[in-house]
Each structure stands twice: as structure tokens, then as C-alpha cells.
Amino acid sequence: MSSTPESDGQEISPQDTLVVDENLAIIARQAIIDSSRAVYGYELFDRSTASDSFTAASDAALLFNALSYAGTEALVGKKTVFINCTHDSLSGGHLELIHPEKVVLEVPPLPNSATAEEIEGRVPTLEALRKRGFRLAFDQQALRRAYTSWLPLAAFIKLDMQAFKPELAATLVKFATTYSKATLVAEKVETAEQFELMRDLGVKLFQGYWFAKPSLVKATTIRPSQATIIQLINLVRKQASTAEIEDLLKKDLTLSFNLLRFINSSGFGLSCEITSFRHAVMILGLKKLFRWAALLMTTSRAGGAPPAVGQTAVVRGRLMELLAGELLTPEESDNAFVVGVFSLLDTMLGMPMERALESVALPEPVMDALLHGKGVFAPFLELTKACESGDEAAFARAANALQLSNRQVNWAHLQALTWAENLAAE
Known part of the structure; x- marks a missing residue:
């Protein structure tokens, strides 16, 4: 994904929309900043559908998409990610996939019809999440008497600037800081006056449209069948x-x-x-x-990547693995397979190889071969491509450079083709 670089202390657009075109996963991202306007973290919203309803399944899908496809944007370094949750999703297995220190779970209040027993009944789940290391965020509803048992569990309390009059701000801030140890976040800040009011009252974090105009970030992804x-x-x-x-x-x-x-x-x-x-x-x-x-x-569609490209990638990987097995260690042969398979990643993603590789960690020798055509795996990749092209001169040069005979290379190529065909038939 590409976007305007961001750094601490730099003014940035507080709401970006991450659009995953192929799979229609759309994530709105709004920055949460400190009083000096440095980015503290991002709140993520699912915008994949026109519906405003949220379910445990949609929460899980949002978190999964954020982790898998927004890692280089929304999950950067020490930036914290705020995720809106339903109460059902707080018990979901998807939370086991993430590091608790990276994510703040925004917990909504229960419906107005909820009884005191129902509100109290949520405490064990919230306490369990806290023990696992998750930080919890509540809105100002948690300052109501009915939610007294929730208040000690709050790491953040978000105060909606559109939900109360300015003259009540000091009372709300004093109450929240007296009865909780939560960091306060002023959200839906739309004017300089609102920002200055809350900052002067000691509020540490801010969120809202006043800070900058929205911008768009697009990402291209590939999904397995x-x-x-x-x-x-x-x-x-x-x-x-x-x-x-x-x-x-x-x-x-x-x-x-x-x-x-x-x-x-x-x-x-x-x-x-x-x-x-x-x-x-x-x-x-x-x-x-x-x-x-x-x-x-x-979160995957019924189809998959273009079959011809995927088939060629698999053949390349297997051929490079077999050729490297003649000359290199087993571990290096495994990496040769990775070079072959990922050598078509730019085609799969429709972007330059350098950008395609930004989102996946690979050993340096693998990167050298894919990006620069250098290193121990480069000659094997060159030979593999020569096998595909039918260029006899290029084939001869590449085979001679590795001191492999025509018979060795042709036999390995045949094995790789057969292996790939067998996979396709499974």
C-alpha cells in the first residue's frame, strides 16, 4: 500500500479509508492524536457494507483484515489500534490471534433497557480480557451510576464532544479522573475551541474532523481459493x-x-x-x-488468483527447489522454493516487486534474488526463467554458470511440471 509517509509530531489526515478492491473490504481509519498533534493510534471502522449494524462476525472480519492487509498502514510500530466491538465478539476466538498490547477494545454500553444485573454480568468477561493484557475503552456512558463496576476496568474513556454542552466538560473530566485511572480521549472534536477547552482541562488524547481532511489509501490483496x-x-x-x-x-x-x-x-x-x-x-x-x-x-471469495499465474509460480518454486538441491543445503533449497514461488508476486498483485514485498518478511538472500537479481539464488531463478522462455542460448548460459548438465535441468523441469499438474488435480 502507498500513502503519504507519517511520523510522530507530523500533522496527518485523521481519517483514511483503506479500500481492498478485489474483496470489497473497506476500512475507515481515524487517527487519535496527542496535544502536540502527534499520532498516538488509529480507530478502525468497518465500511464494507452500507449497514451500520455490527456483529461478532463483522468484528472478527474487521480485525482480520486490519492485521492481514493494513499492517504497514494502521499497525505501524508503536501505534495503538482501537477496534469497536460487540459484546458477543469479546468472547470470540479471533482475539487469540493478536497481541493484546497492540489493540484497544472499544466496548459499547448495553442497551438502555439493560438491568443492573445484566450490566454487572459483563464484568467477568471484561476482567478476563484485562488479565490477558487487553486495554478497554468505554464511552462517557461508563460515568453513569449503573456502570460503577466497569469504571475501574477502563484504560480509556472517550468523551463525545457532540453529546454534552461545553459548560459540562469540566465536571465530566473531573469525575472521570477522580473515579478512574483511565486516559481520557476527546472525540468528535470539530473546532479549535473544543480542542483547546479539553486540552486545558488535562485531556491527553483527541479525535475528530477538525485536525485534517480525509484522504484515501488503496490496497490490493490476493486471497487463496x-x-x-x-x-x-x-x-x-x-x-x-x-x-x-x-x-x-x-x-x-x-x-x-x-x-x-x-x-x-x-x-x-x-x-x-x-x-x-x-x-x-x-x-x-x-x-x-x-x-x-x-x-x-x-473473508475470501469463491474464486482465487488467476490459475495460470499460480500454476507457473508453483512450477518455478519446485524447479528451483530441485535445482538448488543439487548444489545447496536443504535449508537453502527451501528458500529457493520461496524465491521461485514469489518471483511472480508482482504479477499476482499488479504492482512493482519492491512494493509487493514490503508486506512480507523474507530472508535477505531471497530478497536479493527477487529485487536485484543477485546472490546465491539469482542464477537458479535465471535458469528457471530460461526453461520457460525456450531461449536456448539463455538456457545454455544459465546452466553452464551453475555447472548443471542439460539432462539434470530437463529432468528437474519435468519433475516440477508433473508435481504441479498433480497438485492441480488434487
């Missing part, structure tokens, strides 16, 4: 080995690409980058892998 996702879910359900799951990931560029991008998003909270399929599966574990696959299934 539902049939492939079902295969993955079935493997996980029968507790298949890591090797079996890795084998499926090797078969499908879009599946492996999505997994590596997801697990390396800042929302997942890992301190190091994961660059191999096997490592990703081991880190994620079967339970979380099932959650991820299930969410991917719900």
Missing part, C-alpha cells in the same frame, strides 16, 4: 504434521503469502521476523492456525 483453505482446515483438524501443512503452503502462493504477511504484522506482536513456512506453522500452532484459516475462509 476456498478449496485450498478447506484443505488447510482439514489438515489442522486431523492434527497433521508440520511437514504436511508446510507441503500445502508450498503448493499455494496466495496461502503462504497471506500467512507470512499475517504472522509478521505488528498486531501479532512477535519480536523477530518469521521467514519460513515451517517456522510460521510452529510459531502459530494448530489452534491459532485453525482460527486464522477459518477467518481467511470467511
